[in-house]
Amino acid sequence: MHRLPTRVLMVCLGNICRSPMAEGIFRKLAEDYGLAVEVDSAGTSDWHAGEKPDRRAIATAKRHGIDISQHRARPFGRADFDRFDYIFVMDRDNLHQVMQQARHEDDRKKVFMLTEALSPQHPVSVPDPWFDDALFEPVFQQIKAASEAWLTKWIAHPEMKNTNRYQHD
Numbered sequence: 001m002h003r004l005p006t007r008v009l010m011v012c013l014g015n016i017c018r019s020p021m022a023e024g025i026f027r028k029l030a031e032d033y034g035l036a037v038e039v040d041s042a043g044t045s046d047w048h049a050g051e052k053p054d055r056r057a058i059a060t061a062k063r064h065g066i067d068i069s070q071h072r073a074r075p076f077g078r079a080d081f082d083r084f085d086y087i088f089v090m091d092r093d094n095l096h097q098v099m100q101q102a103r104h105e106d107d108r109k110k111v112f113m114l115t116e117a118l119s120p121q122h123p124v125s126v127p128d129p130w131f132d133d134a135l136f137e138p139v140f141q142q143i144k145a146a147s148e149a150w151l152t153k154w155i156a157h158p159e160m161k162n163t164n165r166y167q168h169d
Contacts, residue, residue: 005036006154009084010114011094015043015073018090018126020053021140022114024066026147033151040084044097046075056129060136064144081107088114088150091125115142117149 010022019041030037051073061068078101087110089095102108113123129135
């Protein structure tokens, strides 16, 4: 029996650049596709807990009709494994840190590199745009492409949306 909606967590380092943009992008695309998906985001660190997203992330998302200004950063925690069906990480450091908190195989099966839907055998990291203003738009586009790939897979195979059967093809 499948639980609806599917619950998705986006994870980056500080939860102020990549993962809030990913949360907004994934939510908007899911709505556009008519899919029941709940989306949240978190960071592997608590450095920015309670803060708004970076102004450049807010501006980039806004240019694409997505408002992430109300988001507040929060750290990833073990309880997130219980709350979410899919945990999408932005890079290999995030992957390592999230996997370190996994309690068992069922937790590990929920964790994916976001770009894994684009290239299952060789997913690439979504670069952190924090130190380079010029990266925000390309990062937005990379996140959008990866999000569209996941959602397209779920549309093509709705029976798999809540089963984690895409795990590391």
